[in-house]
Amino acid sequence: MRAMVYRGPYKIRVEEKPMPTIQHPNDAIIRVTTAAICGSDLHLYHGLMPDTRIGHTFGHEFIGVVEEVGPSVRNLTRGDRVMVPFNVYCGSCYYCARGLFSNCHNVNPNATAVGGIYGYSHTTGGYDGGQAEFVRVPFADVGPTIIPDWMDSEDAVLLTDALATGYFGAQLGDIVEGDTVVVFGAGPVGLFAAKSSWLMGAGRVIVIDHLEYRLEKARVFAQAETFNFAEYDDIIVEMKRTTDYLGADVVIDAVGAEADGSFLQQVTGTKLKLQGGSPVALNWAIDSVRKGGTVSVVGAYGPIFSAVKFGDALNKGLTLRMNQTPVKRQWPRLFEHIRNGYLKPNDIVTHRIPLEHIAEGYHMFSAKLDGCIKPLIIADPS
């Protein structure tokens, strides 16, 4: 089969790989139809995530058609169109039994601090991802769901991570009616977090980025106020000013490890890999939220230490909430919101790229060229 493979930092290619096989009775093999490149894939692409091995196939956002199922699979049959949450999870461990699907303890031998994720290095279990023609999906009776007939395929692939994560990020903020919500990052997750904040009753939604074309999207897609931090000497002071020097009630970090805004943090965090990423957005979140407020973190960080301003978080009495998203818990409600027209996920898709051209897709997304917000990978043009 054809699959994207990692060849070292900033280098990937498409090559022939052996077909994935059933390795567990509850496995399924999925023929991928559409995948996506996620902002967090860029952490792997840039060599930030420890134990990212040569030959690994990325991709934790994908949908497809069931090609084969293991002998214990009950809920899926060959030919079903399915969407697959980015979490690999067993459904029966201590954490899964409590709904913490992203923290499953039965699927990732390489680390206890993170659950299983498709195509996201051996630090999350060593599972090949969906930027390929076929992919192995463990626990087929637990994670995948048949795509409803009424659902658009592109909406389905965005539900496997970006939309679910943005919506989850807004929930972690514990928004109450009239809250001022600041979202750092106008990428896919930030846009969905901003949009979701309205559904939870926010009174103001402010999105911050330095890419003007993404801020324009935030204004149109998420009806948000926007600030370009490159235009201000100190974006924190600007956030205080615009909130009458109170600060935001809730701040969502939808940027994660590759945040811009501090040259020193960028170089030490993402170029030299001396931190688990550049925590600029997280520090700005801590400093721009009001005392007693809530910071929600859904931007991804690496497992190594980062230079976070924890003293400010303590002294301000903040609530810090974060997790990888338990995707399937979000789906029933998000299905309703899409069906009711409150959310139209594929409005943020900007590029549709054949699998064979994925190296240029990664560079375009990484370098933020051509107005790129969300690139999809078309594995099966038919």
Added chain:
Amino acid sequence: MSSSTPSTPYVANKPRDIPSAEALRARIPGWGVDLDPKDRPSYPREVFDPAGTGAHWDYPEEQQGREGRERSIEHGQLTPVFGTSAPLHGVSGSIRRYAYRYGEGRAAHWLILLAGDRVDAWGAHLRSFASLRPDNPVTETGILAERRRHGIASRVGRKRVDVNHLWIDPIVVAGPWVAATAGAALAARAIARRARR
């Protein structure tokens, strides 16, 4: 004493310039449909419902091929299911296996894994030169997207702060190769000089 009235947060009740619920509902489709925090999908954070996940086992059957599979020493056992994307091999495999002697709380664990990653990449590049498909930095970096996807127009005059550190990327990508080539050239020259003496 100041003549102006102190504003929030210097007084308790802040007059905030927030539109009414009716105005927001009229402007934003779906505004407030998830208003009740207790009626949101991830509330409460933990809900004990093992029967609701789709799992029909108390403990999953164990996947085959468990011998030699590396695992965190913070795990009490090898997990019943695991990925098989790229098994450990060669020098990088030995480095990574050594890293797994350290717990996840130790910087050594992660830094040694990163060292293994770099050795893995260099080894793969060298091996590729002895294969029918050597690594091609032009196609594999996707750098041609700079021309096809308007690299200059996407950056110039856009006030993008990432332009400040753009120059570092080629050094990160090509620097180790330039340094290794220069080192090899110096070593070859030294050997040649010694042989001439």
